[in-house]
Amino acid sequence: MITLKDLTKSYRSGERKIDVLKGLNLEIEQGDMLAIMGRSGSGKSTLLNILAGLDMADRGTYQYKQAKISDMNGNERARFRKQNIGFIIQNYMLIDSKNVFENIALPLRYSKLSKGEIIDKVDRVLADLKITELKQKDVDMLSGGEMQRVAIARALIQDPDLILADEPTGSLDDQTEKEILNIFKKLNQQGKTLVIVTHDQVVADWCYKIYYLQDGKVALIAS
Amino acid sequence: MKMILREVWESIKRRKWFSVLIAIQITALFFTSTLLFLSHTQIESKSDRLEPLKDLTFYQLSDDLVPDSKFQDFLDQPDSLKKSKTFYENLEQYFGERYIYLFNQMIDVKIDDDSKWNKFLNGYEEGVPIERLKERPYKPLKAIQINENGFTRFSIPLSKGSGFSSEDFYYDGNSIPVLLGAEYEPFYQVGDRITTKYLRKDFKLVVQGFIQSDTFVFNMNNPELYLDRYIVMPALQFNEAPQDEEDALFQKLHYLQMINGTVFSDEEPYVVRRDLEQVKTISDFPDMQMIGANSRSLDFMFSAIQLNRNLLKILAASLFVVCILSISILMMTKFQDNYRNMAIHLVSGATLNQLFFYFLSEILLMVGLPGLVVTLLYQQIIDVSLGMYILMNVTIFSAIVLISASPIYLQFRKIEISSLLKRSE
Numbered sequence: 324m325i326t327l328k329d330l331t332k333s334y335r336s337g338e339r340k341i342d343v344l345k346g347l348n349l350e351i352e353q354g355d356m357l358a359i360m361g362r363s364g365s366g367k368s369t370l371l372n373i374l375a376g377l378d379m380a381d382r383g384t385y386q387y388k389q390a391k392i393s394d395m396n397g398n399e400r401a402r403f404r405k406q407n408i409g410f411i412i413q414n415y416m417l418i419d420s421k422n423v424f425e426n427i428a429l430p431l432r433y434s435k436l437s438k439g440e441i442i443d444k445v446d447r448v449l450a451d452l453k454i455t456e457l458k459q460k461d462v463d464m465l466s467g468g469e470m471q472r473v474a475i476a477r478a479l480i481q482d483p484d485l486i487l488a489d490e491p492t493g494s495l496d497d498q499t500e501k502e503i504l505n506i507f508k509k510l511n512q513q514g515k516t517l518v519i520v521t522h523d524q525v526v527a528d529w530c531y532k533i534y535y536l537q538d539g540k541v542a543l544i545a546s
Numbered sequence: 547m548k549m550i551l552r553e554v555w556e557s558i559k560r561r562k563w564f565s566v567l568i569a570i571q572i573t574a575l576f577f578t579s580t581l582l583f584l585s586h587t588q589i590e591s592k593s594d595r596l597e598p599l600k601d602l603t604f605y606q607l608s609d610d611l612v613p614d615s616k617f618q619d620f621l622d623q624p625d626s627l628k629k630s631k632t633f634y635e636n637l638e639q640y641f642g643e644r645y646i647y648l649f650n651q652m653i654d655v656k657i658d659d660d661s662k663w664n665k666f667l668n669g670y671e672e673g674v675p676i677e678r679l680k681e682r683p684y685k686p687l688k689a690i691q692i693n694e695n696g697f698t699r700f701s702i703p704l705s706k707g708s709g710f711s712s713e714d715f716y717y718d719g720n721s722i723p724v725l726l727g728a729e730y731e732p733f734y735q736v737g738d739r740i741t742t743k744y745l746r747k748d749f750k751l752v753v754q755g756f757i758q759s760d761t762f763v764f765n766m767n768n769p770e771l772y773l774d775r776y777i778v779m780p781a782l783q784f785n786e787a788p789q790d791e792e793d794a795l796f797q798k799l800h801y802l803q804m805i806n807g808t809v810f811s812d813e814e815p816y817v818v819r820r821d822l823e824q825v826k827t828i829s830d831f832p833d834m835q836m837i838g839a840n841s842r843s844l845d846f847m848f849s850a851i852q853l854n855r856n857l858l859k860i861l862a863a864s865l866f867v868v869c870i871l872s873i874s875i876l877m878m879t880k881f882q883d884n885y886r887n888m889a890i891h892l893v894s895g896a897t898l899n900q901l902f903f904y905f906l907s908e909i910l911l912m913v914g915l916p917g918l919v920v921t922l923l924y925q926q927i928i929d930v931s932l933g934m935y936i937l938m939n940v941t942i943f944s945a946i947v948l949i950s951a952s953p954i955y956l957q958f959r960k961i962e963i964s965s966l967l968k969r970s971e
Contacts, residue, residue, distance in 0.1 A: 372963065377892060377893065378963055397899070398897055398899075401895055401897040401900075402895075404895050408893075412893060418886075418887050418890055420556045430894040430895050432549045432894075433894060434895070477894070481895075
């Protein structure tokens with residue numbers, strides 16, 4: 324499904340050049356559920372951003388099914404993101420001025436859907452995640468677990484094949500963490516591919532494959 | 547579109563008082579530029595037209611036939627008409643183009659009772675009850691009489707028809723050509739005839755043209771006499787001898803008015819006084835005096851207008867800068883505050899261009915809405931040179947939008963999505 328070949332990425336911090344990815348290679352199969360671990364600053368989030376089409380590698384190729392993402396321009400990558408990627412960002416990342424419905428519906432606003440279609444899709448995903456009662460609530464009235472469910476709902480609203488999650492349970496208690504991981508498991512069983520960036524070994528243990536990112540390259544450490 | 551409006555509205559709500567303040571500033575800027583535009587268009591036409599008179603001093607002549615008994619005694623003299631007529635002719639001959647007669651003498655016109663005529667009635671602006679002004683079949687309408695020198699030197703601009711020729715200043719026994727103020731345009735056409743009484747004598751007026759709106763003239767009593775509601779008559783000269791006593795009285799009154807004109811001159815006062823004394827002597831008309839010299843009054847008037855215009859310019863320029871600074875600061879602050887929301891939009895499928903467009907739309911709305919309101923008000927209330935006015939507002943609008951959107955545009959050019967996501971964490 325995904326082939327990353329010889330990816331390199333570096334950043335400039337003042338005069339200093341920091342190499343984050345150094346010829347990274349990775350294959351992800353359809354239906355995989357994998358964790359990417361590594362120390363802070365090892366390039367986990369950079370890798371996730373490249374997978375999401377939010378960032379570009381300096382060199383190397385990124386192939387998603389038949390499409391060569393590394394050759395796409397900004398607009399093409401935005402379209403790719405819209406059609407294929409569900410992104411769960413660290414710390415939920417919900418817009419405070421919008422209620423739950425509006426937060427979940429946000430990606431659909433960038434598609435040409437009617438109001439009715441948007442409502443149908445949001446209702447369906449709310450029901451799947453069993454949070455229908457939250458629909459009209461303001462996000463600042465939600466608990467951490469509820470916010471993460473809403474963030475997952477937003478990631479799922481376009482029915483993407485690939486779900487990327489950056490520290491999805493970072494600020495949750497154990498019970499809620501377990502519930503969220505169960506949702507991920509269920510999504511994976513439905514055929515979704517999940518790539519989860521985490522520091523947490525418990526989260527990584529829920530995945531079928533664990534990669535460790537070090538020195539700009541990934542290594543499979545558990546399968 | 548809905549999406550853009552929703553995002554812009556949410557963004558405005560987040561810092562609504564700052565946005566309201568900016569909207570007020572922009573409204574003030576558009577109002578100031580409107581005043582500047584109006585003063586500019588008016589001053590330009592005033593300056594061009596009155597430039598020849600600008601540097602002159604004007605001296606008001608006044609007969610000395612007071613009290614009423616003295617005036618009556620003069621009228622009773624058998625040669626009083628000849629004297630006043632000669633005096634007038636000598637004034638014109640000695641002073642030449644320096645002598646301007648511009649007198650504000652109402653005329654009585656037979657019009658119906660329709661309220662549309664009210665504003666033309668002599669006394670309307672002064673608050674005289676309308677019923678009193680309309681109590682007789684001939685209603686008193688505002689009118690001025692102007693001699694040929696006056697007409698030439700004030701260069702009264704016309705919107706329709708033709709001005710007075712030299713012959714128009716001599717009564718031929720038929721109709722008198724007149725020019726009507728701009729506000730008469732809906733009610734008369736060139737060639738229309740008006741039945742009137744001027745100094746109680748019946749005359750037929752024929753409309754020869756219409757004066758451009760906002761045209762003003764001046765004399766000692768009126769520094770700016772706007773002609774929009776006036777009938778402008780030539781100050782007639784009568785070659786024919788009066789037909790009867792009534793006609794003689796009319797001509798006497800008429801000529802006694804005509805000698806109370808104004809001398810416009812750049813000469814020293816004693817030179818003007820000396821010339822007047824000569825005219826008095828050769829005309830055998832001693833009852834005349836120069837009652838005042840209005841030195842450099844026009845200069846003062848023009849300086850005042852110019853000073854106001856400079857103040858307006860400074861105000862408009864300051865507001866322009868303040869508006870741009872305020873919008874730029876607001877947008878940069880929002881940019882800093884909104885990393886998180888921008889990141890959410892990006893992962894939801896937005897592009898950086900779309901995000902920039904939200905900011906741009908907010909600026910367009912913040913500047914465009916007050917601009918539109920002021921333009922519509924201008925169209926409804928003033929509606930002068932609308933095309934030029936709209937062009938000016940579009941230029942101001944574009945300049946504010948372009949300049950104040952530039953810093954935010956540069957930010958978007960510089961930013962990398964990865965750093966946006968990093969900063970949003």
